[in-house]
Amino acid sequence: MSLKISIVGGGYVGLVTGTCFAELGHEVTIIEIDPEKVRAINDGKPPIFENGLGDLLKKNAGKRLRARTDYDSVASADIVFISVGTPPKPDGSANLSYIESASTSIGKVLKNNRSYCVITVKSTVPPGTTEKIVWPAVIQASGKTENEIGFAMNPEFLREGRAVEDFLHPDRIVIGCSDPRAGNRVADVYQNIQAPIIHTGLTAAEMIKYASNSFLATKISFSNEIGNLCKVLGIDVYEVMKGVGLDARIGPLFLNAGAGFGGSCFPKDVSALVSLAKENGEDPVLLESVLTVNEHQPHRMISIVEKRVGVIKGKRIAILGLAFKDNTDDIRDSRAIPVIQELVEKGACVTAYDPLAIPNMQKIFPAIEYCSTAAGALTGADACLVMTEWPEFSKIDKEFGLMAHKIVIEGRRILTWKGGEGICW
Numbered sequence: 001m002s003l004k005i006s007i008v009g010g011g012y013v014g015l016v017t018g019t020c021f022a023e024l025g026h027e028v029t030i031i032e033i034d035p036e037k038v039r040a041i042n043d044g045k046p047p048i049f050e051n052g053l054g055d056l057l058k059k060n061a062g063k064r065l066r067a068r069t070d071y072d073s074v075a076s077a078d079i080v081f082i083s084v085g086t087p088p089k090p091d092g093s094a095n096l097s098y099i100e101s102a103s104t105s106i107g108k109v110l111k112n113n114r115s116y117c118v119i120t121v122k123s124t125v126p127p128g129t130t131e132k133i134v135w136p137a138v139i140q141a142s143g144k145t146e147n148e149i150g151f152a153m154n155p156e157f158l159r160e161g162r163a164v165e166d167f168l169h170p171d172r173i174v175i176g177c178s179d180p181r182a183g184n185r186v187a188d189v190y191q192n193i194q195a196p197i198i199h200t201g202l203t204a205a206e207m208i209k210y211a212s213n214s215f216l217a218t219k220i221s222f223s224n225e226i227g228n229l230c231k232v233l234g235i236d237v238y239e240v241m242k243g244v245g246l247d248a249r250i251g252p253l254f255l256n257a258g259a260g261f262g263g264s265c266f267p268k269d270v271s272a273l274v275s276l277a278k279e280n281g282e283d284p285v286l287l288e289s290v291l292t293v294n295e296h297q298p299h300r301m302i303s304i305v306e307k308r309v310g311v312i313k314g315k316r317i318a319i320l321g322l323a324f325k326d327n328t329d330d331i332r333d334s335r336a337i338p339v340i341q342e343l344v345e346k347g348a349c350v351t352a353y354d355p356l357a358i359p360n361m362q363k364i365f366p367a368i369e370y371c372s373t374a375a376g377a378l379t380g381a382d383a384c385l386v387m388t389e390w391p392e393f394s395k396i397d398k399e400f401g402l403m404a405h406k407i408v409i410e411g412r413r414i415l416t417w418k419g420g421e422g423i424c425w
């Protein structure tokens with residue numbers, strides 16, 4: 001069954017899901033306010049780096065996939081997905097203004113849609129958002145009755161760098177809905193994907209997303225806390241977590257200790273859940289600690305450097321990896337940012353290499369020295385910090401010989417070269 005899908009927001013989530021829906025045979029229009037992104041998408045060139053996305057976009061752009069700055073496609077859509085950003089406000093709570101304005105814009109055009117349409121939130125939103133913000137905004141702007149529209153919440157679990165693979169082969173599909181008819185329409189969109197579908201209420205679906213990300217972040221901070229103690233005791237935390245993770249009740253994934261978690265989701269979503277808990281009179285001690293452990297990890301790396309090289313002022317320090325993780329050029333909340341910030345404040349001469357993320361980091365730190373190879377960054381360095389788990393770093397070997405002093409602090413365990421030292425092991 002081919003459905004007419006409109007997706008509001010053509011960023012990471014909107015573009016990946018839109019392209020994959022088109023690949024599954026649906027007719028997709030991405031509605032994006034940024035005309036540059038619209039042009040790039042229609043030209044078949046992804047405005048973001050994502051493995052496998054370029055080929056799929058090229059194949060579908062101008063055929064089953066198009067991008068527009070207007071909302072006209074909503075007038076004939078079977079289903080509309082909202083995938084605009086929900087960035088943090090200064091107090092950590094989610095900024096829902098993009099969600100609200102997208103909902104109103106959808107409603108204004110939806111009034112011309114003669115058939116049943118389901119408005120589906122894909123953005124990560126606090127429980128109650130679909131019911132209390134999206135629903136009334138759409139109903140008010142469209143003048144439609146609740147018999148003519150359905151509402152759904154279908155959280156997205158893709159990981160950057162593996163987004164296409166995650167989207168096409170998900171562990172599960174969560175569909176929260178206002179009524180079964182709405183839920184079945186969302187399920188129809190995914191009919192060619194093999195995965196268990198969980199049908200829930202709207203608020204439970206919203207909470208599943210926050211709880212999932214918070215649990216994964218908790219696993220990482222837990223591993224870091226164990227790792228920090230292991231470091232003091234001279235134990236390899238990776239050996240420990242291998243033994244721990246083989247317990248089927250725990251599982252082996254997301255137990256890698258090191259520099260901590262970055263990215264556009266974990267820090268933001270745990271903060272939003274903390275904020276939501278406090279607004280509701282709860283004291284989220286565990287989740288606050290997850291954030292605290294995470295904030296301390298980059299500073300611990302600098303402390304180790306200080307112990308090894310002495311005063312940092314005037315020292316040449318190489319940073320390997322700027323992206324918040326491998327296979328992406330995204331530096332949002334990358335752990336490299338606080339590390340570089342502290343090194344610069346302490347008067348270090350910072351050199352940096354990353355296969356993809358240099359242009360993005362140059363916008364934040366224009367004055368540090370960027371190198372086109374790891375060897376360039378390492379040449380003459382007094383110390384090196386590994387900040388991203390790029391697979392290509394596992395091949396670095398003789399390049400460490402170019403350093404003035406071979407002090408290598410591994411914020412990610414990725415090197416096969418044996419002279420490094422982990423921050424947690």
Ligand SMILES: NC(=O)c1ccc[n+]([C@@H]2O[C@H](COP(=O)([O-])OP(=O)(O)OC[C@H]3O[C@@H](n4cnc5c(N)ncnc54)[C@H](O)[C@@H]3O)[C@@H](O)[C@H]2O)c1
Nearest residue numbers: 009010011012013031032033083084085086102123124156
């Ligand atoms: N990035 C991820 O890996 C990921 C994964 C799962 C869930 N999420 C969640 O999905 C949501 C979107 O995240 P993202 O990373 O794709 O954000 P993003 O910033 O990359 O993309 C959002 C896009 O929406 C556009 N936009 C904003 N207002 C609009 C409007 N009124 N009409 C049309 N377009 C509009 C922006 O120009 C931008 O291109 C967030 O809630 C995020 O937490 C993100």
Ligand SMILES: O=c1ccn([C@@H]2O[C@H](COP(=O)(O)OP(=O)(O)O[C@H]3O[C@H](CO)[C@@H](O)[C@H](O)[C@H]3O)[C@@H](O)[C@H]2O)c(=O)[nH]1
Nearest residue numbers: 156157158159160220254255256260261262263265324325
């Ligand atoms: O054992 C681990 C695993 C990851 N990380 C770090 O955690 C961060 C996030 O990694 P990852 O989860 O792979 O990337 P994201 O693209 O941020 O994906 C997360 O956030 C998305 C947005 O909500 C969700 O959709 C995904 O399911 C969820 O994994 C990165 O800095 C990693 O280096 C660790 O430190 N240790």
